[in-house]
Amino acid sequence: MTQRLPVNKTVLVLGDTPEARRVAGGLEGLGYLVLWVVGANSDADMANRLWIYKGQRFEGLDGHVGRFRAHLSDGSVHSILSCAAVVVATGSERYWPAKRYSLPLGGAVLSVPQMAARMNERPSAAQRRRQRIALLLDWGGETPRETAAETLELAIRLRSTWHCEVVCFYQNLKVDSYNVERLTREMRDCGVLFSRYDALQVTASDAGVELAYVEGTLSANLLVLPEAVRPAADTARLARALRVHVGADGYFQDVNIHHYRPGLASRQGVFFCGRCHMDADAQQVATDVAQTLANVDALLGSGALESEKVVARVDADKCIRCLTCVRTCPHAAAEIVEYYDTGEADTVTASYVDVWACRGCGACAANCPVKAIEMVDASEAQPRGVPEGVAERPMPSQG
Amino acid sequence: MSTQVVVMGGGIAGLTVAINLAQRGIAVTLVEREATLGGNARTVCCKAVNGVCQLCGGCLLRDRIAQAQALSNIQVLTNSTVSRVGARHAMPLQIMLGDGTEIAADAVVLATGFDHIDARSKGPYGYGILPAVTTGEEMERRLSGEGQWIYDGLGLKKVAFIQCVGSRDEQAGRGYCSQVCCRYALRLARLLKQRIPDVQITIHKMDLQTSGRDICPTWEAARKEGLRVIAGLPAVIRRAPDRPTAVTFLYDDILAASITQETYDLVVLSTGIQPRADAAQVADLFGLDRDRYGFFATRVDECTTLVPGVFVAGCCAAPRSMAESVAHGQQAAEVCYDYLLATPGAPVAMPPQETQP
Secondary structure (H helix, E strand, C coil): CCCEECCCCCCHHHHHHHHHHHHHHHHHHCCCCCEEEEEECCCCCCCCCEEEEEEEEEEEECCCCCCCCEEEEECCCCCEEECCCEEEECCCCEEHHHHHCCCCECEEEEHHHHHHHHHHHHHCCHHHHHHHHEECCCCCCCCCCHHHHHHHHHHHHHHHHHHHEEEEEECCCCCCCCCHHHHHHHHHHCEEEEEECCCCCCECCCCCCEEEECCCCEEEEEEEEEEEEECCHHHHHHHHHHHCCCCCCCEEEEEEEEEEEEEEECCCCCEEEEEHHCCHHHHHHHHHHHHHHHHHHHCCCCCCCCCCCCCEEECCCCCCCHHHHHHHHHCCCEEEEEECCCCCCEEEEEEEEEECCCCHHHHHHHHCCCCCEEEEHHCCCCCCCCCCCCCCCCCCCCC | CEEEEEEEEHHHHHHHHHHHHCCCCCEEEEEEECCCCCCHHHHCCCEEEEECCCCCCCCHHHHHHHHHHECCCCEECCCCCCCECCCHHHCEEEEEECCCCCCCCCEECCCCCEECCHHHHHHHCCCCCCCEEEEEHHHHHHHHHCCCCCCCHHHHEEEEEEECCCCCCCHHHHCCHHHHHHHHHHHHHHHHHCCCCCCCCEEECCCCCCCCCCCCHHHHHHCCCCCCEEEEEEEEEEEECCCCCEEEEEEEEECEEEEEEEEEEEEEECEEEEEECCCCHHHHHCCCCCCCCCECCCCCCCEEEECCCCEEEEEHHHHHHHHHHHHHCCCCHHCCCHHHCCCCCCCCCCCCCCCCC
């Protein structure tokens, strides 16, 4: 048997990204109260059930799924918001990898966004047509999906609006989503030239670039490279504050303990959405937004949490507070609490594994040195720290 | 009467759609043509290497079958097909099943899945004739509960994976990338290497697809473990003249600009995904268009079809991995739910109830 816990349908959304905006709007449309933490310069607007917290820094997350307490700070004032779940949609970060590319920006070398901006300057038709523009993918490492799709779109625009010669250098042609494959086909159809390279020598001057490869040398007026992508600067700190994991590559890691669950953090009630946890083109981000809405609604849609069928239970009298379970639990479900109702005169301080945050993996029970933890049917577990009645409603801050 | 949705196909995508909608109180009829749920996802197995998850999604199926069976408002009809569909554009759609049952569906989600590309269609590769030629699908099946892993005792020294067998082949009518083969080949290569440490593994590829956080760590680990990658595919695979259990082929290494002959103990053909053989009939039943390769055509959101109230999920609309099929199923369910909410006079959804297992 499982245990049920009624909860408020309140979700905290972190991030200033298009996916965060869509998740916040989508959840509001599904009837959730959405607390959206954005940067100070965001143009996000309050709505009836969409409350904006501008310029707030997320500092920590207490409690467990259904009864989270999120700590925010604007530098001087500390505030606490109650929420049932958290969606992290903080995105990724673009940069010019000067070291990896060993090509300084400027002159004939442009990044994809710079080229896109230049296309708005409208040079004369004759000037445009006389140009030969080289696009360079996979330079110093595989181009991620996120920027590859944008580079391919740029190639098609260059070809179909400037009518100039476009040569695309690559190591592995990108076809790994239906959308990217469609773009590759469109490039071919509109006359973009493709050239596979293994070793390539690039010489850039203000006047143009020379690309030397095994078949010969190609000179071009402009060389366009995609920017590189890395985890958003705050990711590691956020992960610590949220008590969730990042992968070896520095992005948020979906839970894959026993089961791989895309979009779910190891901590129950925390969700990842968009480019903070995946390398995705725009189409895949849209799909991921829908998946996030579905995941959140599967957890909270009924207005009650459902525990796992088997959960960990701590014998408070046996527990020696060694913190092994707190450190071991991959789901941040174990904590040290005070038990008041043990029948003894004094309170007992011991470990407690939350009934709804526990995923029943048994890691704590297996590692407990005094065998104080056993896996039991959820109906035999004794939940603690469950608020009576409806939890407090948070108030939005000014601004 | 509550809102009724028919989901066609009980594979990973169809199950995801059915669970999503049922949790929102919609009555779902899940029509599965086979005797058991799971579809092609049944043979996708865990590919963890040394206990470390490779994010293949093989574990995404089992819980979903249990979940679908536990929800009282999902009616699972196995061994069932749709034989007739009433007038299109007239809602609800009247759907007649093979056994004569009629259902009035407020919406239909097609999740009819895919067929594996038959490696025999690539005759010169000798699959089915040469015992040393197998397919990724077969290898995976031998890892799942449905088969037996037989490769450890064969004394394998050299193994080759051949990519794009039947995919990205316009002459075969399949100019598209199957999306899954590079990923499963890399994962299987690592798994094989873990079990047989002194084996040398080579991947013959056109364009290896290694971007994406689900496969990039596997790719980097495989390269560290000595995986050899060659840009060049064989034309014909033959029995090795000196060793009848081995096979040999010539390939054109296009980056080294050389033609080389090489002998392997085992060749794994990375076969991909193609539209189901009956996709044309299903498309005709519902009045759907198909794209140039035979997948169900969609609008730009990749879920909505040109027929109102008919949606698609999973590999019937385009090749997808396990995780992508789940995500697409969720997306299709969201789009379908929005459509139902926007339909005038949509009945109020009933809260779901769990039946006792």
